[in-house]
Amino acid sequence: MIYVSSARAASDISDCLQRRLPSTQVIRDQGSTELIVGSNAWLVTLTPSGYGSTVKVQQSASDDGGVPEPQMRFDVARCVV
Template sequence: MNILTQRLVAALPLALVAACGSSPPSTASDGNAMVYASSARPPSSIASCLRSRLPRAHESHSGNATELTVGSRSNASYFVTLTPNGNGSVIRVTHGASSSNDPPEEELRFYVARCTT
């Protein structure tokens, strides 16, 4: 399978989740979101799933939101925010200030899609 086909196959579950997700709020801070979707799963379940698949994922809490940094704690590659809503969770993923892609973006998107469905 060539690289383009692999990427499309990896992105398919996320596209399905994103299609079912709510639209992001129109605030400047959400304009940088790589992924913005909703899931029927609770934040704790999604966080546990992501931590099991991403060895460099670190969990913290801010109010009612669960936050995961992926990569180095001091220079994260990605930030995942899981906020509970009435029907499960809202998932927001942004790229960190780090220029690192550890893990590659396609892999992160695949795991997010897998853990939110």
């Protein structure tokens, strides 16, 4: 699991991750945004906060290997700064 805070808005992080990661589905629900990356391999939850947003990344038990963890960590790090 990856859990970080960012000064960037959740919408900016979402846009950045969608550009970097293949086959990303976006679900917006009551203020938060969820991105499903790959075929349910990763779940990224973006929640607005008083200073930007929080980012929570979880790997699914049914990971298909489509996006390796090192790539996911790299892309998240690039998008939250």
